[in-house]
Amino acid sequence: MELVTGGAGFIGSHLVDVLVAQGKSVRVFDNLSSGREEFLAHHGDSVEIIQADLLNYDDVKAAMAGIETVHHLAANPDIRLGTEVTDTDLRQGTIATYNVLEAMRVSGVKRISFASSSAIYGEADVMPTPETYGPVKPISLYGASKLSSEALISAWCGTFGAKSWLHRFANIVGSRGTHGVIFDFIHKLKADPTRLEVLGDGRQEKSYMSAEDCVRAMVHLVDGVDEDVNLYNLGTGDTCSVRRIAEIVVEESGFENVSIEYTGGKRGWAGDVPKTSLDVEYLFSTGFVPSMQSEAAIRYTARALIDEIGL
Amino acid sequence: MELVTGGAGFIGSHLVDVLVAQGKSVRVFDNLSSGREEFLAHHGDSVEIIQADLLNYDDVKAAMAGIETVHHLAANPDIRLGTEVTDTDLRQGTIATYNVLEAMRVSGVKRISFASSSAIYGEADVMPTPETYGPVKPISLYGASKLSSEALISAWCGTFGAKSWLHRFANIVGSRGTHGVIFDFIHKLKADPTRLEVLGDGRQEKSYMSAEDCVRAMVHLVDGVDEDVNLYNLGTGDTCSVRRIAEIVVEESGFENVSIEYTGGKRGWAGDVPKTSLDVEYLFSTGFVPSMQSEAAIRYTARALIDEIGL
Numbered sequence: 001m002e003l004v005t006g007g008a009g010f011i012g013s014h015l016v017d018v019l020v021a022q023g024k025s026v027r028v029f030d031n032l033s034s035g036r037e038e039f040l041a042h043h044g045d046s047v048e049i050i051q052a053d054l055l056n057y058d059d060v061k062a063a064m065a066g067i068e069t070v071h072h073l074a075a076n077p078d079i080r081l082g083t084e085v086t087d088t089d090l091r092q093g094t095i096a097t098y099n100v101l102e103a104m105r106v107s108g109v110k111r112i113s114f115a116s117s118s119a120i121y122g123e124a125d126v127m128p129t130p131e132t133y134g135p136v137k138p139i140s141l142y143g144a145s146k147l148s149s150e151a152l153i154s155a156w157c158g159t160f161g162a163k164s165w166l167h168r169f170a171n172i173v174g175s176r177g178t179h180g181v182i183f184d185f186i187h188k189l190k191a192d193p194t195r196l197e198v199l200g201d202g203r204q205e206k207s208y209m210s211a212e213d214c215v216r217a218m219v220h221l222v223d224g225v226d227e228d229v230n231l232y233n234l235g236t237g238d239t240c241s242v243r244r245i246a247e248i249v250v251e252e253s254g255f256e257n258v259s260i261e262y263t264g265g266k267r268g269w270a271g272d273v274p275k276t277s278l279d280v281e282y283l284f285s286t287g288f289v290p291s292m293q294s295e296a297a298i299r300y301t302a303r304a305l306i307d308e309i310g311l
Numbered sequence: 312m313e314l315v316t317g318g319a320g321f322i323g324s325h326l327v328d329v330l331v332a333q334g335k336s337v338r339v340f341d342n343l344s345s346g347r348e349e350f351l352a353h354h355g356d357s358v359e360i361i362q363a364d365l366l367n368y369d370d371v372k373a374a375m376a377g378i379e380t381v382h383h384l385a386a387n388p389d390i391r392l393g394t395e396v397t398d399t400d401l402r403q404g405t406i407a408t409y410n411v412l413e414a415m416r417v418s419g420v421k422r423i424s425f426a427s428s429s430a431i432y433g434e435a436d437v438m439p440t441p442e443t444y445g446p447v448k449p450i451s452l453y454g455a456s457k458l459s460s461e462a463l464i465s466a467w468c469g470t471f472g473a474k475s476w477l478h479r480f481a482n483i484v485g486s487r488g489t490h491g492v493i494f495d496f497i498h499k500l501k502a503d504p505t506r507l508e509v510l511g512d513g514r515q516e517k518s519y520m521s522a523e524d525c526v527r528a529m530v531h532l533v534d535g536v537d538e539d540v541n542l543y544n545l546g547t548g549d550t551c552s553v554r555r556i557a558e559i560v561v562e563e564s565g566f567e568n569v570s571i572e573y574t575g576g577k578r579g580w581a582g583d584v585p586k587t588s589l590d591v592e593y594l595f596s597t598g599f600v601p602s603m604q605s606e607a608a609i610r611y612t613a614r615a616l617i618d619e620i621g622l
Contacts, residue, residue, distance in 0.1 A: 002472060036513070057525075083470055086409075086412075086413055087372060087409070087413075090405075090406070090409050090463075091519050094405060094459060095406075098397075098398070098401050101397075102398075103395055107398070118548075119606060120462070122357075122465065122469060123469075131445070131446050132445050132446065133445050134442070134443050134444050134445025134446070134447065135442050135443065135445070135447075135461075135542050136446075136447075136462075137444065137465040137469070137540050137542070138462050138465050138466045138469065139465065139466060139468070139469025139470060140466055141463075141466045141470060143462070143466060144459075144462035144463045144465065144466035147458065147459070147462040148458070148459035148462050148463070149385060149446075150446075151431070151449050151454070151455035151456075151458040151459050151462075152452075152455045152459070154433065154448040154449050154450065154453055154455065155393070155449045155450060155452045155454060155455035156452075156583070157450070157451060158433060158448070158449065158450025158451065158582055159393060159394055159452060159581045159582040160581070160583075164487075179587040188543065229448050231448070266486075270469075270470045270471070271466070271469055293450070299358070304462075
């Protein structure tokens with residue numbers, strides 16, 4: 001059986017879809033703080049859902065019974081929150097990961113696939129940024145918690161003998177999104193269809209990947225590569241600017257004469273990385289091919305979220 | 312005023328000596344779990360000592376009054392402990408660092424110098440290992456907590472505006488040692504002068520640096536380099552084997568016909584890195600010159616600890 005933490009969330013629920021399609025039994029562990037049961041409703045009773053918090057160690061330990069691989073995706077999804085509340089990422093990121101690892105250790109569970117992030121690179125001076133880039137200097141508390149979780153997982157593998165897959169995600173977009181720039185833009189347009197405020201100068205430029213491609217890549221790696229610690233960037237190999245995302249969302253909204261306004265400055269907020277570009281040659285070398293590039297993933301996401309949110 | 316966490320400890324007390332010699336006012340924050348007040352006794356009342364624990368946030372916050380630079384050295388010094396107790400490094404490393412950073416933020420303290428470790432590199436496949444090596448995969452829980460602390464400090468600098476100096480220490484040896492291989496060997500010889508048991512095959516080989524050189528390098532960097540995040544390996548540029556350390560300690564003990572016995576295996580314990588060699592060209596490029604190479608630092612330490620412990 002597979003355990004998916006955050007399995008009712010945005011990316012987690014897509015991963016559950018793929019695992020179920022593979023014929024796997026799936027147990028979801030989610031506190032439903034940003035995840036939603038409706039994202040899993042189409043599976044009926046075939047997916048077990050434990051509504052609990054990773055900070056309650058006893059619940060985490062109980063969830064390990066009969067598990068072969070833990071897919072650890074639960075985390076605070078709101079990177080910006082760290083600028084105001086400083087212990088969220090420490091608790092829901094680093095300490096939650098510790099609880100997962102400790103529960104695995106005492107239960108004899110030996111495989112963990114982890115949703116890390118390109119946020120760990122901070123403002124890298126090599127672009128596209130390969131996995132071998134160092135030293136990594138995250139500039140957000142979210143990025144710090146992802147790097148801390150990678151470190152804990154690596155140490156658990158080295159000390160107690162376990163296998164891990166660390167996936168450093170590009171910006172992941174898609175249906176069931178509960179946060180992020182496209183989600184924000186749609187909500188802003190819904191509130192006022194005449195104007196769209198963009199945080200920063202709009203020239204922030206990042207790698208985007210569809211959630212479907214992302215979870216397909218995760219499973220591809222877990223099934224296909226077999227070092228003790230398997231660490232890969234997950235992305236599409238290209239980038240898209242926030243300015244272009246704003247244009248695409250406006251196009252897909254169908255609203256006319258929307259005034260796109262920029263708050264200015266190179267960052268959307270303190271801790272926002274203005275430009276990220278992931279080197280994904282290592283992923284591609286395993287035979288994985290994404291179905292959509294960044295701009296296609298964004299347009300598809302804009303359509304899906306407009307459909308979900310309604311304008 | 313300067314705040315030194317772990318200032319009554321092995322390396323911390325040497326740092327206090329250097330800061331006092333520079334004419335700085337010094338406040339020490341130490342829970343005296345491995346530190347000792349006698350290591351600071353020669354300073355009399357000129358050094359303020361707060362006996363408190365970094366896990367008590369209110370105490371940490373109170374200690375920030377009037378501080379210009381925090382020198383954060385407090386941590387669990389026993390790397391091996393992580394193989395048996397898994398939350399020590401998380402608490403005394405990562406969470407303690409979070410408390411230091413949060414107390415700095417709310418108090419407006421903007422400079423932190425941090426004792427990181429070569430343990431973050433795990434089993435690097437590039438030796439000597441430069442700061443640019445990546446991805447780093449620590450294999451000990453101690454190494455994970457040091458990488459997590461680096462990540463938190465980097466994120467605090469990026470999000471809230473602060474300056475940091477991250478020092479990735481080689482194995483630091485010297486007087487006032489309270490743990491480590493030389494300390495262990497002397498205690499073993501004291502218990503039984505006829506034989507010396509060495510964990511592993513003795514071919515573990517690491518970079519060593521004297522505590523005096525280490526703290527001199529720390530102060531040299533804090534005073535001399537000025538990026539937002541200044542990250543340096545601290546070491547001597549050479550290595551010494553555990554086998555050679557055993558021979559040196561036996562020589563300095565004066566005991567004759569000691570049988571040196573190896574438990575075998577390439578590691579001393581799970582999470583022990585068999586070979587570390589730090590590339591220190593970046594440190595040397597700043598003009599720093601260590602006074603002792605690895606073997607000289609070990610012989611000097613053996614003499615000092617035999618003197619302190621008594622045989």
